Amino acid sequence: MNLLMDTEIAENYRSNSQKIRVITENWVLHNSYCLNCGNDYLSEFENNRPVADFYCQTCREEFELKSKKPNFLTSLMMELTIQ
Template sequence: MGQDDNHWCELGFAEPAVAFKGPTQTARSVTEAWMALHGFCPACAADRLPQLPNNAPVADFRCGDCGEEYELKAKQGKLGGS
């Protein structure tokens, strides 16, 4: 098994930094690009989740196999209760 056989476990962001006005736009750009490359459908295990057009009303990604929709969310700080 070669070193390139385990792309699914790459957790870093390989995308170059893009100059946006704020950290929220930068985070959205980087996380959406990562998800488009590495995301999969937990409902049917399809290998890829195609990205929907920007400003889609509810979802960011839709599975091409089962049609399940997903919205990518991010949060600054700790997750969960205090």
């Protein structure tokens, strides 16, 4: 699993939320697997689907990707607490 995200694919976008969406969806598509059946690959639904972003072709499980901009201080405090 590659933990680095390809930020170059979002260079043509202006909005930070669009950049994050494109980068994280690309990462999930190329690095995730089905948590239900263990299939090595997820497929992507068409854009603007109201409920799900990805699905497993083997078991038909659906997945939705959510992301948000965390508060830096909160993230740092959580990181320090976990270590």
